[in-house]
Amino acid sequence: MTVRPIDGLRLGLDPRWCGEDVDEIVRRRLDEVVRVFRGLGAEVVEIAFPDVRQGVEDWALICAVEAAVAHGRTFPAREAEYGPVLSHVLRVGRAASALDLQRAMLRRMKLAGRITGVLDLVDAALLPAQPFAPLSLADLQSLGVRAELVAKLQRYTCVFNMTGHPTLSLPGGLDPAGRPVGLQLVGRRLGEPTLLRAGLAFQGVTTHHRARPSGPAMARRTASAPA
Numbered sequence: 001m002t003v004r005p006i007d008g009l010r011l012g013l014d015p016r017w018c019g020e021d022v023d024e025i026v027r028r029r030l031d032e033v034v035r036v037f038r039g040l041g042a043e044v045v046e047i048a049f050p051d052v053r054q055g056v057e058d059w060a061l062i063c064a065v066e067a068a069v070a071h072g073r074t075f076p077a078r079e080a081e082y083g084p085v086l087s088h089v090l091r092v093g094r095a096a097s098a099l100d101l102q103r104a105m106l107r108r109m110k111l112a113g114r115i116t117g118v119l120d121l122v123d124a125a126l127l128p129a130q131p132f133a134p135l136s137l138a139d140l141q142s143l144g145v146r147a148e149l150v151a152k153l154q155r156y157t158c159v160f161n162m163t164g165h166p167t168l169s170l171p172g173g174l175d176p177a178g179r180p181v182g183l184q185l186v187g188r189r190l191g192e193p194t195l196l197r198a199g200l201a202f203q204g205v206t207t208h209h210r211a212r213p214s215g216p217a218m219a220r221r222t223a224s225a226p227a
Contacts (some may be wrong), residue, residue, distance in 0.1 A: 004041030011037055011185075012047035012122035021152070022131040028175040029181040030128060033202070035125070040201050047121060050073075050114045052159045056151050058104040058111075059158040061092070065101055068093030098135040112163035119165065119188045124195055127156050129182030133175040134213075160186055168195040173207040178213055 013034065019027055034044050038067070051070060068090050075090045084092070119125060131152055151174065159166050165186055172183035188196045203209050 001181065004039075005204065006040035006198055007039070009037075009042040009124070009198060010122040011042045011044045011045055011198070012125040014047050014049045014125070014127075017049050018053075018127060020129060023133065025133060025175045026128050026131060026181055029175075030126070030183060033172045033183050034225065035128065036202060036206060037076065037198070039043070042128070042198070043186065045122060047051070047118055047125060049118055049125075051109070054107060054153075055111045055159050055162050056154055059154070059162050060150075061096060061100065061104050062162075064089050064093035065096050066093070108162050111159070112165075115159075115163050115165060116189065116207075119186065119191075123187075124198060126187040127184050127186060129156060129169050130183045131155065133177070133179045133181055151216050156184065165189060165194060166192045168192075168199045169204060170199055171211065172212060173208050174213070180208070180211070180213055 002089070009153055018030060038044055051155050067086075071090055075087075076094075079087060135153070165188070167186050169182055169184045171180045173181050175181055185195045
C-alpha cells in the first residue's frame with residue numbers, strides 16, 4: 001500500500017476569493033496545484049473567507065503610522081532625501097489621528113477572529129500569492145501613483161500580516177512569458193509545522209522551485225556570464 005505524505009490533510013479553498021478578478025493564468029496554475037495536492041492525499045474542501053477589502057485599507061494606514069514612528073528622527077527633517085512614494089506614506093502616517101488608528105486596530109482584531117474561525121475548519125488554506133504573474137519593472141515603478149494596483153497586489157498577503165496567521169509562499173509554475181506564478185499556504189496560529197510538511201510534500205513531486213525565470217533580461221545575464 002502506497003503511503004501518501006499528506007494523507008488526510010484538509011486543505012481549504014475559497015473559489016470566490018481565488019477566482020474573482022484573478023488572471024486566467026493564475027487560476028489555471030492554482031487548479032494544477034490543487035490536483036497535485038489531491039494526488040498527495042490532501043482533501044480539498046470549500047471554505048469562505050470574509051471580505052478583506054477594509055483590512056487591506058487598514059493595513060496601509062497602520063503601516064504608515066508605524067513607518068512614521070520608525071522614521072521620526074529623520075522625517076520630515078530630511079524629507080528631501082526621501083523618494084516620493086515613501087514620503088507620501090510617511091505623511092499619511094503623521095497625519096493619522098489616534099481615533100483613526102484605534103478604529104483600524106479594532107477592525108483588525110475583528111478580522112483576525114473571523115479568519116481564525118475559517119481556518120479552524122481546515123488544516124491550511126490554499127491561495128494565490130498575487131492575482132497576476134509578477135509585474136513588469138514599469139508597473140513596479142508606477143506603484144506610487146496607482147493605488148488600485150497596490151491594493152490588488154497586496155490583497156492576498158497583507159491580510160495575514162494583519163491577522164498574524166502564518167503563511168508559506170511557493171512557486172506554482174510559470175506563465176507563458178516564463179515568469180513564476182506564486183501560491184501560498186495559510187495556516188492556523190502556530191501552524192507552521194503543517195505548512196512546512198505540505199510545502200515539502202508539494203516540492204517533492206514538482207520542479208517549479210528549480211525553474212529559472214526566462215526572458216530578455218535573463219538571457220542577457222546568461223550570455224554575459226563567464227564560462
